[in-house]
Each structure stands twice: as structure tokens, then as C-alpha cells.
Amino acid sequence: MRRLPDAASRGKSITMDLEGETVPAIEGEPVACSLIAAGESVLARSIKYHRARGPYCFSGACSHCLMRVDGLPNVYTCRVPARQGMKLERQNAYPSAKVDVFEAIDWFFPKGLDHHEMFAGVPVAEQVMAKVARQLAGLGLLPTAPAPERLPVETVRTRVAVVGAGAAGLAAAQVLAAQNLPFLLLERDNVLGGRLLSGVPEADAPPPPAEGLLAPERVRTRVTVIGLFDDEEGRFLAAVNEGTGEPRLLRVYAERFLLAPGGHPPMLPFENNDLPGVYASHAASLLVRRYGVAPEVAALVGSGPELYALARLMTERGTKVAAVVDLKGPVPADAPAGAVQGSEPKAHGHNAVSGFSYQDASGRRVKVACDAVLVAVAPSPSFELARQGGAKVEYDEAREVFAVVADAEGRTEAADVYVAGDVRGARSAAQAAADGRRAAEALAQSLTRAAVGGKS
Amino acid sequence: MSKALVCSCEDVTVEDIRHAVAKGFRDVESVKRFTGFGTGVCQGKSCLSAVAALLAKEKAQKPEGIVPFTPRPPLYPTELSLLASLPVDESKPPVGGVPQELDTFPATLRPEGAVPTRARVVIVGGGVLGLALAYNLSLRGETDVVVLERGYLCAGASGRNGGGVRMQWGTAANIELAKRSIELMGRFARDLGINVWLRQGGYLFMAKTKAVAERLERNAALHNKHGVPTRMLTLDEARDVVPGLSLKDAQAVSYNPEDGVIFPWPFLWGYANACRKAGIKVETYTRVTGFELSGGLVRKVKTDRGDISCDTVVVATGAWSPEVAKLAGVSLPNEPHRHEILSTEPLKPFLGPLVSVLDSGLYFSQSMRGEIVGGMGDPLEPAGLNMGSTLRFVSRFARALTEQLPNLGHVKVLRQWAGCYDVTPDNSPILGRTPGLENLLQLSGFVGHGFMMAPAVAERMAQWMTTGASDELFTRFNLRRFHEGKLEREDMIIG
Ligand SMILES: Cc1cc2nc3c(=O)[nH]c(=O)nc-3n(C[C@H](O)[C@H](O)[C@H](O)COP(=O)(O)OP(=O)(O)OC[C@H]3O[C@@H](n4cnc5c(N)ncnc54)[C@H](O)[C@@H]3O)c2cc1C
Numbered sequence: 001m002r003r004l005p006d007a008a009s010r011g012k013s014i015t016m017d018l019e020g021e022t023v024p025a026i027e028g029e030p031v032a033c034s035l036i037a038a039g040e041s042v043l044a045r046s047i048k049y050h051r052a053r054g055p056y057c058f059s060g061a062c063s064h065c066l067m068r069v070d071g072l073p074n075v076y077t078c079r080v081p082a083r084q085g086m087k088l089e090r091q092n093a094y095p096s097a098k099v100d101v102f103e104a105i106d107w108f109f110p111k112g113l114d115h116h117e118m119f120a121g122v123p124v125a126e127q128v129m130a131k132v133a134r135q136l137a138g139l140g141l142l143p144t145a146p147a148p149e150r151l152p153v154e155t156v157r158t159r160v161a162v163v164g165a166g167a168a169g170l171a172a173a174q175v176l177a178a179q180n181l182p183f184l185l186l187e188r189d190n191v192l193g194g195r196l197l198s199g200v201p202e203a204d205a206p207p208p209p210a211e212g213l214l215a216p217e218r219v220r221t222r223v224t225v226i227g228l229f230d231d232e233e234g235r236f237l238a239a240v241n242e243g244t245g246e247p248r249l250l251r252v253y254a255e256r257f258l259l260a261p262g263g264h265p266p267m268l269p270f271e272n273n274d275l276p277g278v279y280a281s282h283a284a285s286l287l288v289r290r291y292g293v294a295p296e297v298a299a300l301v302g303s304g305p306e307l308y309a310l311a312r313l314m315t316e317r318g319t320k321v322a323a324v325v326d327l328k329g330p331v332p333a334d335a336p337a338g339a340v341q342g343s344e345p346k347a348h349g350h351n352a353v354s355g356f357s358y359q360d361a362s363g364r365r366v367k368v369a370c371d372a373v374l375v376a377v378a379p380s381p382s383f384e385l386a387r388q389g390g391a392k393v394e395y396d397e398a399r400e401v402f403a404v405v406a407d408a409e410g411r412t413e414a415a416d417v418y419v420a421g422d423v424r425g426a427r428s429a430a431q432a433a434a435d436g437r438r439a440a441e442a443l444a445q446s447l448t449r450a451a452v453g454g455k456s
Numbered sequence: 457m458s459k460a461l462v463c464s465c466e467d468v469t470v471e472d473i474r475h476a477v478a479k480g481f482r483d484v485e486s487v488k489r490f491t492g493f494g495t496g497v498c499q500g501k502s503c504l505s506a507v508a509a510l511l512a513k514e515k516a517q518k519p520e521g522i523v524p525f526t527p528r529p530p531l532y533p534t535e536l537s538l539l540a541s542l543p544v545d546e547s548k549p550p551v552g553g554v555p556q557e558l559d560t561f562p563a564t565l566r567p568e569g570a571v572p573t574r575a576r577v578v579i580v581g582g583g584v585l586g587l588a589l590a591y592n593l594s595l596r597g598e599t600d601v602v603v604l605e606r607g608y609l610c611a612g613a614s615g616r617n618g619g620g621v622r623m624q625w626g627t628a629a630n631i632e633l634a635k636r637s638i639e640l641m642g643r644f645a646r647d648l649g650i651n652v653w654l655r656q657g658g659y660l661f662m663a664k665t666k667a668v669a670e671r672l673e674r675n676a677a678l679h680n681k682h683g684v685p686t687r688m689l690t691l692d693e694a695r696d697v698v699p700g701l702s703l704k705d706a707q708a709v710s711y712n713p714e715d716g717v718i719f720p721w722p723f724l725w726g727y728a729n730a731c732r733k734a735g736i737k738v739e740t741y742t743r744v745t746g747f748e749l750s751g752g753l754v755r756k757v758k759t760d761r762g763d764i765s766c767d768t769v770v771v772a773t774g775a776w777s778p779e780v781a782k783l784a785g786v787s788l789p790n791e792p793h794r795h796e797i798l799s800t801e802p803l804k805p806f807l808g809p810l811v812s813v814l815d816s817g818l819y820f821s822q823s824m825r826g827e828i829v830g831g832m833g834d835p836l837e838p839a840g841l842n843m844g845s846t847l848r849f850v851s852r853f854a855r856a857l858t859e860q861l862p863n864l865g866h867v868k869v870l871r872q873w874a875g876c877y878d879v880t881p882d883n884s885p886i887l888g889r890t891p892g893l894e895n896l897l898q899l900s901g902f903v904g905h906g907f908m909m910a911p912a913v914a915e916r917m918a919q920w921m922t923t924g925a926s927d928e929l930f931t932r933f934n935l936r937r938f939h940e941g942k943l944e945r946e947d948m949i950i951g
Contacts, residue, residue: 138826
């Protein structure tokens with residue numbers, strides 16, 4: 001990974017302390033982004049086999065980038081903004097994450113390790129194993145200091161709580177604003193737009209939100225919703241608000257919940273899919289679009305339109321695309337040259353990607369050299385909040401994901417929960433926006449009906 | 457080494473998923489528990505759909521049977537100190553809880569075909585008690601047994617508990633049972649071929665009021681009489697056992713180094729596996745819907761997969777026992793009470809014993825995997841089968857925990873869930889014959905400690921059932937005691 005030469009300087013140059021070494025960073029950029037741009041690819045060791053890990057998803061949805069940051073264990077470095085002098089340590093490795101003797105576990109158990117049956121009932125071995133296992137278990141060390149006294153919880157009451165400021169959530173919020181319905185839009189990122197800004201570009205996508213699109217009191221950024229709960233006062237979203245300095249717990253009680261949290265970048269199972277240098281397409285597009293960080297040579301693997309759009313984006317930004325392997329096919333006519341249908345993908349390299357191979361249509365194994373493998377598959381809908389709110393979730397066999405069950409207007413099985421966008425199963429940004437509008441209109445209608453005492 | 461990872465938080469590979477399927481774990485909840493996928497820092501965000509696709513591809517499950525595991529709050533790891541900032545009105549009972557079970561176990565998960573039409577013994581409930589009993593019956597040669605479980609193995613309290621096992625009890629009966637159970641747990645891997653990770657790091661009880669302190673002291677003496685090495689610790693000694701522990705307001709501390717924690721799930725798999733090997737049928741996703749009675753006996757057990765005629769029926773449905781007994785017209789005095797619990801990010805080992813503040817019901821320990829697992833009873837929790845999670849609980853627990861171990865403030869909660877205690881008026885189980893229905897046997901009412909009692913109680917019950925020899929356990933804890941008013945209250949209950 002490297003910083004693109006043409007990337008506009010985006011912030012103050014600072015330094016961080018990585019286990020005693022000074023590494024350059026850009027203030028405010030995610031720590032993991034600065035680290036990979038500085039050539040640090042191994043950020044962690046995995047819990048059981050001590051496999052080398054570097055960031056994969058850049059959305060706090062895996063565990064590849066967890067580090068000890070300023071004395072706190074298991075911090076998502078893909079989400080934490082870099083600050084001058086930050087102290088970073090890799091975890092779960094001895095003597096260091098680059099050379100970890102426990103990597104031997106990975107080699108000793110090529111077929112994996114069934115901890116349920118291993119040494120079960122073998123008198124001495126069993127006890128030794130229990131002791132060893134306990135010492136090997138766990139990721140980080142205990143925090144060094146107690147937490148400060150936290151700010152008191154903030155409680156907000158509104159008519160509609162909207163989660164997610166991507167295409168769907170933004171479109172919904174605009175409808176609600178136009179109808180003068182009090183609402184609050186909560187976004188985990190520090191900017192509005194979701195993948196309109198950081199995703200793989202789509203030709204028919206709505207434009208990213210203009211400055212002042214929504215009244216400031218209607219929007220909160222850097223607010224991470226952690227659950228849809230209920231208590232004696234009604235249903236509410238619980239969230240952690242980091243938008244105003246010190247983190248603080250926030251409760252938002254609402255009459256309706258419009259959930260548009262999008263999806264999580266999933267792991268695509270193939271050999272060495274966890275090697276540092278393997279990135280989810282979301283991560284690759286975010287890195288190149290927002291932070292001007294990109295691989296030199298990338299192999300792309302996956303399926304669906306995003307695979308090809310990502311190939312175009314990377315090529316445009318100067319990355320050499322060494323392979324585009326469509327696991328489902330057929331390869332569309334307008335696909336970038338060289339795209340093929342293939343199977344059995346595999347990443348190669350020791351502690352970092354150095355190559356990628358796959359089986360082509362004739363059964364031949366084809367290998368290319370590269371420093372990154374980019375995985376483009378449809379996101380897994382983030383159905384958690386909807387399910388907590390009582391919506392039904394079903395397996396979508398064609399897309400191979402779980403999605404929230406809803407009608408065309410986004411109504412779910414729970415009367416006060418509406419959904420829009422990728423949470424219903426991956427769709428284009430334009431479709432997501434249309435979803436958002438429809439759901440907001442239906443929701444607004446349900447509120448007016450409730451106000452006049454009618455029943456649908 | 458080349459591996460294809462599905463869940464990279466827990467290092468679960470494609471091979472591991474296939475291995476689980478080959479071992480008979482075919483639904484998402486069971487595969488999750490057996491492989492550990494989805495239990496790590498990301499809580500399934502990056503792996504759940506990949507596992508689902510694999511199960512579909514392996515034909516482990518028909519598509520309609522592929523349902524996601526229950527998404528537990530919080531959606532993202534959240535620091536205890538933040539959760540502790542929520543004020544809780546302790547004068548009001550808790551309300552609600554999420555997620556509520558929708559359609560608990562979809563009919564699509566029900567196995568095809570009917571259940572056997574006859575069995576000598578039918579055990580209702582595939583929790584640790586039902587399965588341990590079936591296993592012990594098989595050891596005594598009784599294998600004409602069917603175990604009926606409405607969900608997956610681990611769906612009930614046996615899959616939702618804290619894994620604490622202790623000999624520090626307030627009655628002789630419980631001390632002796634727990635002693636025997638822990639002995640059997642120590643041999644479990646040898647007997648049943650699966651690791652249960654018994655770790656005897658001790659139990660440290662703290663009392664913050666005089667009355668509770670006196671109880672601890674009195675009970676410690678009783679423990680010693682039964683050969684249990686419980687000691688009253690000075691505050692300095694307590695600090696040595698748990699570095700960093702706040703002893704503010706502590707009036708007394710008792711400690712038995714031989715108590716410990718286990719990993720609950722493998723017990724169920726181990727028992728079920730041994731039962732099946734012996735020819736016992738363990739039928740999951742099969743619900744008991746009624747009983748056919750005549751002449752003071754249960755003749756048939758009705759299920760959603762057909763009826764089974766039988767000689768003996770055992771009700772081992774934990775918190776569901778009142779509901780199930782009612783199907784036979786029997787009214788039980790036990791009540792389900794939700795108990796919430798949570799688990800944090802995994803940390804390197806730093807905490808030896810399970811620590812409990814007996815006055816407030818706070819308890820916490822460090823699991824083999826390094827997570828802090830703990831809970832705290834809510835005195836105002838209303839009766840009812842509720843398995844939803846509340847923000848109120850995490851908040852109360854976080855505050856109480858960080859008071860005891862301030863350095864945990866920055867530690868993040870990964871998931872919270874709930875199970876139901878099966879609470880009896882005297883905190884003691886309900887065992888033995890049912891007055892008026894002689895062949896309906898009770899095996900319920902184990903409040904918050906049934907897991908650690910199961911191996912020993914099941915052993916005694918199987919002996920009693922197969923030999924006909926009398927055993928005072930089954931008279932002492934008989935349902936009759938509630939009419940006769942002979943209650944023996946256990947006072948070392950957490951929560
Ligand atoms: C939060 C929590 C923490 C706990 N901590 C501890 C601890 O640290 N140590 C300890 O020893 N104990 C602990 N316990 C208690 C312990 O888990 C229980 O006492 C024990 O698991 C009870 O086992 P069981 O087999 O009776 O019930 P369960 O495990 O609940 O099994 C009963 C089964 O019956 C099934 N069932 C219900 N209705 C039907 C029907 N109609 N047809 C067929 N099947 C049916 C259910 O699905 C369930 O699987 C805790 C409990 C909870 C909830």
C-alpha cells in the first residue's frame with residue numbers, strides 16, 4: 001500500500017509510536033490507514049493460530065486491525081483517528097507480531113485444531129493443555145488505568161429515529177424534513193453519505209449530500225447505535241456519541257424507527273483470505289477515495305457489478321489490476337479487459353500478500369504477483385437492530401445473505417420499524433435512495449393516521 | 457499455513473464448519489456453539505452469511521431452516537464505563553427486553569419423520585439435567601429412552617449460564633451433591649471424550665452486610681465439616697487472590713480454592729453423543745405438546761412429531777417445567793425468572809476465581825477464553841419466560857463490576873443475553889414422583905445452580921429409577937413438601 005502521489009494533502013503530518021518506533025501518520029485519518037500507508041502491514045496476530053493480520057474491512061466489522069492503543073486493548077484501529085504521539089502495540093504475539101513464535105501453532109495444525117476433543121481424557125496431557133490453553137487464550141492485556149467518570153447519559157425524544165446516513169437514510173431524512181416531521185438521523189461515520197462517498201462509484205448514484213442538506217439539529221455524526229431496546233418509557237435506540245469530544249451514552253426514544261444501517265463487508269472463504277493485504281472492496285474504495293491510499297498491484301476477486309466497478313476505480317487511480325476473477329460469472333460484455341470467470345481463489349504470501357491464484361475455466365491454475373487482493377462481494381445486511389426491534393430476518397438463497405423481511409414500503413413485522421437500503425439485501429445506491437423515500441413516506445403516513453386516531 | 461477462514465475473530469475455518477456438520481451440528485445456532493464462529497469481537501458481522509452459504513452448499517440444512525443466530529446487543533463493542541453511566545431506577549421493576557423470540561424455532565428445523573411410538577422412559581427437556589439423566593440411565597443398562605428437546609441442545613438455561621461450579625453451599629445436601637458433581641466434571645473428558653475445561657480457580661464470596669457475613673462464616677464451618685476447604689480470608693489475603701479488587705464495605709470474604717468454572721456447552725454435546733451411541737434417541741427441535749393420562753398414570757407423551765407411549769415420563773424442562781407439567785394437569789410451585797448475563801472482549805488471564813458479592817447478587821469470572829462473564833440478579837424481576845436483554849441490566853452490572861474492579865472500566869462488552877432461573881419457594885429442586893401421577897417424575901427447580909448439580913443428581917436419580925432402592929433425595933425434595941410445609945431453605949443463592 002502506498003499514498004497516491006496525486007493525493008491532496010489531507011491533514012497535518014504527525015507521528016505515532018509503534019512499539020517504540022516512530023511512524024508517520026496524518027492527523028484524523030484512521031490509525032490503520034496511516035499504518036498501512038507507512039508500510040506496516042501486520043497489525044495483529046489471530047487468537048488461535050497466531051496468523052498475521054492486517055486491516056480487512058475498514059468498518060469495524062471484523063477483528064483484523066485490533067491493537068492496543070494508549071493502554072487500551074482491542075481497539076479498532078480502522079475507526080480511531082490518528083493523533084500525535086499515540087502509542088500503538090500489536091497484541092497476542094511473542095516476541096513480536098512480525099516474528100511470532102506461536103505462529104508454529106498454525107503450522108502444527110494444518111487441518112485445524114478441534115479443541116473439544118484434543119487430548120480429551122488423556123491424563124497429564126489434558127491438564128497441561130488446559131494450562132497452556134488458558135495462557136494462550138485472550139487477546140489484549142487488561143487496560144492499564146480505570147476509565148474516567150463518564151458524562152451523564154443524554155436522552156432525546158423525537159418522532160422518528162433514522163439510523164444510517166447513506167443513500168437510503170439521507171433520502172428518508174429529506175422526505176421527513178419536507179413533511180416537517182421531527183426526526184433525528186444517527187450516523188457512525190464522521191461524515192454523511194455512507195458509500196456515496198466511500199463506496200465503489202455507481203453511474204446512477206445520487207450525488208453525495210451537499211453541505212446544509214439537513215438542519216444541523218436533525219443530524220448527529222460519530223454516533224454508534226448499539227441496540228434497539230425498550231423500557232417503561234417506550235422503545236429507544238441506545239448509542240455511543242463520540243461526536244462531541246468525550247464519548248457519551250445517548251438514548252433516542254421515538255415513535256418510529258427507520259433503519260438504514262447498510263451492510264457489513266463479509267469474509268469470502270478462500271485460502272489465506274485473512275492474509276495482510278486482503279481487503280474488502282469497501283475498504284479498498286474507502287482508502288483510495290477518501291485517503292488516497294492504494295495498492296501498487298491488485299488482484300480482484302468476487303462477483304456482481306461491484307467487482308467490475310472496483311476494477312475501473314482502481315485502474316483509474318493508478319493501481320495495476322493484475323486479475324479480475326468473477327466467481328459466479330458470466331463475465332459481462334462491458335467488463336474490463338482481462339476479466340475472467342474462475343474458481344478456487346487463493347492468496348499467497350508469508351505475513352503479507354505477494355500473489356494470488358485461481359483456477360480458470362479450463363481447470364488450469366493461474367497465478368499472478370500482487371501486493372493486494374480485493375474482495376468484492378455484496379455486503380451482509382446489518383439486520384441486528386431490526387431483529388431486536390421485532391422484524392423478521394430470512395435467508396436469501398440467491399444472494400447468500402440474511403436480510404430483513406419487508407414490504408415494498410419498508411414495513412417490517414414490527415409496526416414501528418421500517419427498513420431501507422442494503423439492510424434489505426444489497427442494492428444500488430439509486431435503489432437504496434428510492435427505498436428510503438418510500439419508507440419515509442409510508443412511515444409519515446402511518447404517523448398521520450395514528451394522529452387522527454385511525455388504524456390502517 | 458494455508459487455511460480458508462470463515463470467522464477470523466475466532467479462527468474458524470471452512471474445514472471446521474464441515475467438521476461440525478459431519479458431527480451432526482446442522483443448524484446455525486448449533487454450528488455457532490460447536491465451532492465458536494460468531495462469538496468473537498465482531499459477533500458475526502463478517503462471518504454469519506458465509507457460514508449460512510456453506511451450510512446451504514453442504515446441504516446441512518434446507519434453505520428455510522437457515523435462520524440467523526440471535527443478534528445480541530451491543531451491536532459494537534461498548535465500554536463498561538459508558539454503560540455504567542445510565543441511571544437506573546431501582547424502585548421500578550425491569551420492563552421489556554430484546555430481541556423477543558419471534559417464532560422461537562421455525563417448524564422448518566423440525567426433523568423429518570416421526571418419533572418412536574414407544575419407549576420405556578421419555579425425558580422431556582434436553583438440557584443438562586435431562587441429558588445427564590439419560591446418560592446415567594444408559595450406564596445402568598436402560599437404553600429404551602427418548603429425550604425430547606424443543607430446540608437445539610443448549611437452547612435452555614444450560615446453554616445460557618455462567619458456568620460456575622462450587623461447593624460453598626448452605627445445606628449439607630447441596631454441599632455433598634456439588635462435591636460429587638465437581639469430581640465427575642473433573643473426569644468428564646475421560647468418561648465422555650470431550651473437554652469441558654474445568655478450571656478450579658476458586659470462588660470468592662464477599663459479604664457487605666453483617667447478616668450476610670455471618671451467613672458466610674456459619675457456612676464455612678459447615679463446609680469444613682464436609683471436607684470442603686473453605687477459608688475466611690482477611691482483606692489482605694483477598695487482595696492477593698484477586699489483585700485490584702476493591703474491598704470497600706467488605707465485612708467478610710470466604711474462599712474455596714477448589715470451586716471453579718466450566719464451559720457448559722460441551723457437557724450437553726458429550727452427554728447427547730454418549731446417549732446416542734448407547735442407542736438412546738435424542739430428538740431435537742421436537743416439542744412436547746401434551747400428555748395422555750388414564751388411571752393415575754401418564755400413558756403417552758404427545759409431540760409435534762407424533763405420540764410416544766411410555767412407562768415413565770421425566771419432566772426436566774427447567775424454567776418451562778410449570779408450563780409442561782400443566783399439560784399433565786400438575787401444578788408446580790416453581791416460577792421462571794429471567795437472569796441477564798454478559799460477556800466482554802477476551803483478555804489475557806488476570807482473574808483466578810469467580811467473585812461474587814452475595815448481598816447484591818453480582819458475580820463475575822474469567823472464562824477459559826479470557827472473557828469476563830458475569831451477571832447480577834434484579835430483585836424486582838417479575839416472573840415470566842422472558843429471554844430479552846435490557847440496557848438496564850448492562851448498566852447495573854457495569855456499575856457494580858467496575859466498583860469491584862475499577863480497571864475494567866475501559867473493557868468492552870461484546871454481547872449480553874438472558875436465560876431463566878427455575879425458581880422454587882425454598883430454592884431447592886423438585887424431585888421424584890408426582891402425587892397422583894406415579895409415573896411422572898420431576899427433575900426441575902434448580903434455580904441458578906442446576907448445571908453444577910446435574911452430574912451428581914442425575915447419577916442418583918438413575919440409580920433410584922433403575923434399582924428401586926429408596927433414596928432420601930427423592931423424598932426430601934418431593935413436590936409433597938410444599939403441601940406439608942417441610943421446606944429447607946438454601947441461603948447461598950447468587951442473585
Ligand atoms: C444467566 C444464568 C446463569 C446461571 N449460572 C449458573 C452457574 O454459574 N452455575 C450453575 O450451576 N448453574 C447456573 N445457572 C442455572 C443452570 O443453567 C440451570 O439450573 C440448568 O441449566 C438447568 O438445566 P435444565 O436441564 O433443568 O434446564 P434447561 O437447560 O433450561 O433445559 C430445559 C430444556 O427443556 C426444553 N423444553 C421446554 N419446553 C419443552 C417442551 N414442551 N418440549 C420439549 N422440550 C422442552 C427447553 O428448550 C430446554 O432446552 C444459570 C442460569 C442462568 C439463566
